[in-house]
Amino acid sequence: MTEQQRTGWLDERFGANSIIGGFLYRKVPRGVGWWQTMGSATLVVFILLLVTGAFLMFNYSPSPDHAYQSIEYINDTVQFGSLIHSIHHWAASAMVVLVGLHGLRTFFMASYKYPREVTWILGSILFVLVMVSSFTGYLLPWDQKAYWATNVGTGIAAQAPLIGPWLQELLVGGSTIGALTLTRFFTLHVAILPPLIILLIGAHIFLVVRQGISAPPKK
Amino acid sequence: MSTNARDETGSKPEGENISRRRFLGYLIGGIGGVIGAALAVPLVGYFLSPVWKKNAPLLTPIARTSDIPVGKPTFITYEQRIRDGWYISTLSKGAWIVNQDNNRFIVYDPKCTHLNCPYYWNNDRQIFQCPCHGAEFDINGNVLAGPPPRPLDRLEFTIQEGSILLSGKIIGKGT
Numbered sequence: 001m002t003e004q005q006r007t008g009w010l011d012e013r014f015g016a017n018s019i020i021g022g023f024l025y026r027k028v029p030r031g032v033g034w035w036q037t038m039g040s041a042t043l044v045v046f047i048l049l050l051v052t053g054a055f056l057m058f059n060y061s062p063s064p065d066h067a068y069q070s071i072e073y074i075n076d077t078v079q080f081g082s083l084i085h086s087i088h089h090w091a092a093s094a095m096v097v098l099v100g101l102h103g104l105r106t107f108f109m110a111s112y113k114y115p116r117e118v119t120w121i122l123g124s125i126l127f128v129l130v131m132v133s134s135f136t137g138y139l140l141p142w143d144q145k146a147y148w149a150t151n152v153g154t155g156i157a158a159q160a161p162l163i164g165p166w167l168q169e170l171l172v173g174g175s176t177i178g179a180l181t182l183t184r185f186f187t188l189h190v191a192i193l194p195p196l197i198i199l200l201i202g203a204h205i206f207l208v209v210r211q212g213i214s215a216p217p218k219k
Numbered sequence: 220m221s222t223n224a225r226d227e228t229g230s231k232p233e234g235e236n237i238s239r240r241r242f243l244g245y246l247i248g249g250i251g252g253v254i255g256a257a258l259a260v261p262l263v264g265y266f267l268s269p270v271w272k273k274n275a276p277l278l279t280p281i282a283r284t285s286d287i288p289v290g291k292p293t294f295i296t297y298e299q300r301i302r303d304g305w306y307i308s309t310l311s312k313g314a315w316i317v318n319q320d321n322n323r324f325i326v327y328d329p330k331c332t333h334l335n336c337p338y339y340w341n342n343d344r345q346i347f348q349c350p351c352h353g354a355e356f357d358i359n360g361n362v363l364a365g366p367p368p369r370p371l372d373r374l375e376f377t378i379q380e381g382s383i384l385l386s387g388k389i390i391g392k393g394t
Contacts, residue, residue: 077274
């Protein structure tokens with residue numbers, strides 16, 4: 001079977017080959033190497049997080065009475081539960097590292113400059129969203145580490161001038177960290193942030209494909 | 220035999236010629252497939268988990284064997300703990316315990332097998348009696364009189380260190 005035969009059916013209907021081709025067969029400037037793979041690596045890890053996260057939701061209960069027990073249940077009883085949980089845990093850490101490297105690469109190779117400012121701005125917003133995802137996800141296991149980390153995190157927000165206390169109350173969903181904080185963080189973590197990130201990643205990647213990878217600076 | 224391969228008149232490799240680009244395409248597809256499968260297996264296993272991964276039942280201690288007199292059925296009440304995933308609920312229940320000879324015990328579900336009425340022990344006649352429709356059972360649970368379709372249901376139990384532990388499972392239901 002040739003390439004033409006394999007994709008012919010879709011190609012005949014909506015020109016699939018030119019879409020796939022436009023995505024895969026792009027001109028890449030000389031000198032592009034491993035540093036330029038950080039964005040793709042971030043994307044792969046993000047997809048892993050989406051899939052494992054969705055599966056974790058099958059057994060997670062965002063209530064103070066049961067959050068910790070439901071995580072224990074995932075780890076100890078559910079088939080492959082600890083594996084799926086671990087992948088989510090480590091992929092989350094890896095994503096923060098990878099977006100960091102991705103951003104630093106873009107900065108030090110001056111790829112953010114004209115004409116790629118919009119990609120850079122979208123990337124900056126994505127960076128913040130990833131950080132918020134990280135922070136909100138950290139509370140969900142509802143163990144001592146999660147509880148006190150959130151205590152510290154929301155405490156830092158309270159130090160902001162003027163709006164600090166108001167900001168803390170908004171984050172916590174009340175005066176103390178508890179049931180409302182947990183549902184608040186859970187909803188942000190699973191229902192608000194991921195769709196936002198997916199949308200922005202779509203635009204971000206569209207621009208990368210449209211404009212091409214920037215040539216590394218001359219040494 | 221010449222050491223120079225170009226001197227040999229070998230046959231051309233059989234099969235379709237594969238371009239470098241095509242080969243790399245297959246390679247990438249293959250690696251992607253392996254990674255996808257490696258991820259799909261745990262995910263499918265996770266989803267199907269309820270089918271084959273059962274929680275061990277929670278054992279509820281209901282009585283000390285030394286507290287049950289031989290030959291005299293004793294009614295006890297207890298809180299059955301029921302495990303539902305990560306959630307543990309309790310249910311107030313009762314049971315009739317028969318101590319046959321300090322070694323052998325029977326734990327009866329306290330509901331008549333006719334229409335689930337609670338029955339009682341008639342010590343004068345040495346039988347279990349149901350007030351609803353006059354059912355009578357002997358101390359071994361066999362039907363002596365009345366409409367019940369089967370002997371008294373028994374509850375699964377184990378004895379550990381002199382304590383009777385219920386698993387919550389009914390044995391003999393429908394038999």
